[in-house]
Amino acid sequence: MFNFNMTLVAQIVNFFILLLLLTKLAYKPLLKAMAERRARIANDLEAAEKERQAAEQLRQEYQQQMQEARAQAQAIIDKSVKTAEAMKQEILEEARAEHAKMLKNAQLEIARQTDAAMAGIRGEVVAMTVAAAAKIIEKEMNTDVNAKLVSEFIEKLDETKIGGLPC
Numbered sequence: 001m002f003n004f005n006m007t008l009v010a011q012i013v014n015f016f017i018l019l020l021l022l023t024k025l026a027y028k029p030l031l032k033a034m035a036e037r038r039a040r041i042a043n044d045l046e047a048a049e050k051e052r053q054a055a056e057q058l059r060q061e062y063q064q065q066m067q068e069a070r071a072q073a074q075a076i077i078d079k080s081v082k083t084a085e086a087m088k089q090e091i092l093e094e095a096r097a098e099h100a101k102m103l104k105n106a107q108l109e110i111a112r113q114t115d116a117a118m119a120g121i122r123g124e125v126v127a128m129t130v131a132a133a134a135k136i137i138e139k140e141m142n143t144d145v146n147a148k149l150v151s152e153f154i155e156k157l158d159e160t161k162i163g164g165l166p167c
Contacts (some may be wrong), residue, residue: 129153
């Protein structure tokens with residue numbers, strides 16, 4: 001059956017020595033390397049998760065900043081539109097005021113020129129009256145002729161119209 005000889009014992013002893021050597025020299029360093037690798041992988045996964053969370057936080061901050069920037073840009077646009085509208089209204093008011101001023105100045109100029117023309121016409125009427133009076137005096141000093149000439153002259157001059165112009 002089983003034959004126990006020294007070779008078998010030597011093989012069993014060799015096996016246990018080999019097992020002891022492998023345990024000391026190979027198995028422990030192998031387990032240690034695997035543990036270190038497992039720890040390094042766990043650390044890498046943890047670091048990757050932290051970086052992913054940091055990236056997500058940065059993305060959210062970026063989106064918030066973009067929304068704030070858009071809101072600020074819209075506020076600037078709204079302010080610019082309001083300012084432009086106010087300037088437009090101011091320019092229109094200035095134009096209306098300038099137009100009214102020019103119209104008033106034109107009316108004053110027309111009135112001044114009309115007054116000057118009327119003064120000129122009055123001066124001519126006075127000159128014509130003096131000339132008519134001189135003619136009357138030249139002809140003769142007859143009161144009937146004088147009265148007739150003066151009444152004819154007065155009939156020509158209407159009280160509301162001098163030379164065809166209103167007074």
